[in-house]
Amino acid sequence: MPEQPDTGHLVQLLRTTLGDSVLGIYLHGSATLGGLRPHSDIDVLAVVREPTTHAQRRALVEELLKVSGVDGRRHVELIVVVQDDVRPWRYPPTCDFLYGDWLREDFERGVTPAPNPARTSRPSSRWSCWPTPLSTGPRPPSSSTPYRPPTSGEPSPPECRN
Numbered sequence: 807m808p809e810q811p812d813t814g815h816l817v818q819l820l821r822t823t824l825g826d827s828v829l830g831i832y833l834h835g836s837a838t839l840g841g842l843r844p845h846s847d848i849d850v851l852a853v854v855r856e857p858t859t860h861a862q863r864r865a866l867v868e869e870l871l872k873v874s875g876v877d878g879r880r881h882v883e884l885i886v887v888v889q890d891d892v893r894p895w896r897y898p899p900t901c902d903f904l905y906g907d908w909l910r911e912d913f914e915r916g917v918t919p920a921p922n923p924a925r926t927s928r929p930s931s932r933w934s935c936w937p938t939p940l941s942t943g944p945r946p947p948s949s950s951t952p953y954r955p956p957t958s959g960e961p962s963p964p965e966c967r968n
Contacts, residue, residue: 813848815873816882820852823865827854829889847881847907857888857921858903864918870905871913881907 835849
């Protein structure tokens with residue numbers, strides 16, 4: 807089992823800020839794939855019932871600025887998606903909220919991210935809201951393609967359960 811970083815403060819932040827709308831909070835990336843290094847960030851995906859408000863997004867930014875990469879804590883990359891925007895699965899999915907420290911300067915100037923941010927410059931890549939899949943399997947269906955359950959050997963789209 808890969809080393810699991812301390813995420814209790816992030817779970818508490820999301821539950822406090824987003825309340826009963828939170829359906830699930832998931833760790834992904836290097837922390838789950840066995841590649842967590844001393845300077846790796848924590849990749850978190852939260853699935854919610856309803857879109858975040860401007861006030862909720864601002865509160866998340868304010869609190870994440872206080873903990874992400876501060877006092878020996880790991881940097882945080884947080885993606886929030888609305889369940890109805892990702893189920894049925896469409897690629898690329900709509901992003902309701904995105905936080906990453908490559909956007910810190912904007913956030914410190916008071917910028918509050920809007921839902922479904924446009925492509926954002928990130929060191930070494932172009933990124934909208936969703937990382938490029940690392941799988942060499944078939945590409946997930948586009949929004950114009952009806953959902954088809956994966957066949958044996960194909961990766962499944964993310965599931966969200968209560």
